[in-house]
Amino acid sequence: MLNFLTFLFFLNFLTHGNAQTPVPYPYRSCLSGNFTHNSTYQSNLNLLFSNLSTNGPPRNRFFNTSIGRPPNDAVYGLFQCRGDVTDAVCRTFLATATRDAERLYCPLRKGAVIWYDEIIFRYSDQPFFSTVSSNPSMQLQNTGDIDVDKARFNQLVMSTLRATAAQAANASLVGNFFATQMANFTEDLTLYTLAQCTGDLSNTDCEGCLRQATNSIPSCCSNKRGGRVLLPSCYVRYEVYMFYELTPTNSVPPPATPPLLPSSPPPGERRSSTVLIVAIVAPITVSILLFVVGCCFLRLRAKNRYSAAKEDSVVNEMTTVESLQFDFKTIEAATNKFSEENRLGEGGFGAVFKGRLENGQEIAVKRLSRGSLQGSEEFKNEVMLVAKLQHRNLVRLLGFCLEGEEKILIYEYIPNKSLDFFLFDLEGQRQLDWLKRYKIINGIARGILYLHEDSRLRIIHRDLKASNILLDKDMNAKISDFGMARIIQMDQTQGNTNRIVGTYGYMSPEYAMHGNFSMKSDVYSFGVLVLEILSGKKNNTFYLLDLAEDILTYAWKLWKDGTPLELLDPMLRDNYSRNEVVRCIHIALLCVQEDPNSRPSMASIVLMLNSYSVTLPLPEQPAFFMRSKDNHITMGSDHSTNKSIQFSVNETSISELHPR
8 A cells, every 4th residue: 555655646746746836745734723732632633534534535525524512622624536536546645635634744733725636635623614715825837838829828728727617616516516628729739727626615606716716827827838726625727738537528729819921932832822722712611601691591490480389489498308298188187187176275376286197106286377477488487497406305397288278287296285284283283393394494405505506507496485395205395386486697696677576574675675686585585484494483473463573573582682492383392402493593594684695605504504513603683574554564674774565465476566
C-alpha cells in the first residue's frame, strides 16, 4: 500500500508538480485556532476522520458529518472526490488525507482545507455545511507561457471555463456538480477545463462559487499554459494537456478569428489560385443559399400547420409523454362512469375519483371541470411538469387523457388521502403522533428541495397547502397538484405575474400583494404548513375561535413570550421530543419572515431539520395576516404599508387578476 501511494504522489509530481507554481503538495491552508493533545476536541477530530474514511466514497463521492457538541468541542468535516476518479482512487486519497491532515499538514490546528488533485478535504470547529466558503483560497499557475496569440488564448480560456462552470452548476443529479470541457486552440494545442463544487451546495450557490473562482483566473494566470483557482467550496482548472480521466463532457469551438493574410503568390501561380478559389467558394455559397431557403420553407410550413390545428398542438407538445396517454373510455370504465361512490374529493380545478384499471391497478383520476380556470395551457403545464419529476415525496403521474373538452390526469392512488383529512379532524389527529408529523415535515421539505434545486427543472409550486400533501400507506408525504407550478430558469431567482393564483393564508406577502413569486414564496408556504402540522389547526382557525389573529401571529407571540410549546397540538400530550418541536417552530418562523431574503433556502431547511450542529439564526417578525369582520385580509407588519384584498373564506385555490 505504501509503495502504491508513493507511486501516486510521484506520478502527480511528474504530471503536475513541474508545471505548477512551486507550492507544497497537497495544497493546504491551516485555519486559525489550536487544540491541545489528548483534549476532547482531538478525540472528536479522530472520530470525525474515522467516520469520513468509513463512509467513503458514497454516491457522488461526497460525504459530510459532524462530531461533538457546539460551541467548544464540535468538529465538522467533509470530503469531495473529483467527479472523474474511480472509487478506488477516491478511497486511497481519502485514507491519505484523514491519516496525514492533522499529523503532518496542520498539527494541533482546529481546522484545515486540503486540496489534492483528486480530492477536497476540510474540517473545522465552525459549521460550514451548505454555505459558500471563499476563504482561504489558492491560485496556482503553470510556469509555461503561451507563445503566440496570447489575447485569443486568454479569451478562449475564460469562455470555456465559464461554459464548464455553468454546466457543473446545472447538474441534474443531487450534489453531482462536476463538468469537464475541451476546446481547440490550434491544430496542435487543445485546451482542457474542469469545474467542480462540493455536494452540500445548492445549484445557485455552486454557480456563484464557480463564478468567483473563474473571475480570479485572469489575475493569476493570464498568458499561462495552465492555472487553477482553489476555494474551499469549489475550484476551476485549465491546462493544455488532459489532466482528468473522463472523456470531455462537451466540446467548445474556439471563438472566430480573422484568417491570416497569405503572402503574395508568385506571378505564375496567381491565375491558377484564383480559379481554385472560385471552384471552392462557388459550390459552398450555393449550398449555404439552398440550406437557408430550405430552413425558411420548413419554418413557414410548420407555422402554417400550427395555425391550422391549434388544439392539436397541445398533444404535439407532449411528445415526450405520448406513451402516457389513456383513452377516455378506459378511464370512464375504471371510475364506473365517475360515480359518486368513487369520488375522493374536490380539488382546485375539479373532482378527484378513485379508479381501478383492467390490470387491477388502483388509480386516482383528476377530472378538470369544464368551467375550470385551468385550460389547455395549465393542463399541459401540469402534465409536462409532473411527467418529468421523479421523487419519493412527489405524487407520481401515471398518464393523462385529452379528448375534446375532457382533460384528465391519472395519478398513483394514495390510500391515506391528504394531510388535511388527518390534521384537521379529531379522529385523524390521533393517528398523527409526533414521529409521523416529524416524518411528514421532513418529507415535504425534501420534496420542495427537489423541485427547487435537484430536478432537471427549477420549479416553484405556488400552491403548497395541507390538502395538496398526500400521504401513502406508510404516511410518507407526497406533494401533489402542479397545475399552478411555474418553471423558472436555473439562473433566475424570481418571477412576476399579474395572475395571482394560490390559497390565501399560505401565500407569501410579496406574491399576494405584488405578484412577485420565487423559491422563497414556497418557503413561506412551507413555514405555514409546519405551524399547522405542529398545532393541528388551520391557519384561519384562530380567527374563528375569536382570538382575532392567525397562526403566524399566535406562534410569534408565544415565541417572544418564551412559551413556544403552547402552540403544540394537545393531542400529542407528552409524547414528543421537546428539542425537535422547538426546532421546527424556530425553522417555521424563519420561513415566514416578511423579507424573502431573510428566509432560508430549502437546502438549508433540510440541513436544519436533520443536523443539530447547525446554528439557527434568530427569526424576525413575520408578516401578519389580520382579518377584519368583513372578510378582508390585511397583509403587513407593524412597519409596513397595509393593503387590503378580498379573502377567500373556504380556502380553496383561487385565481384573480391583480391590478398593477
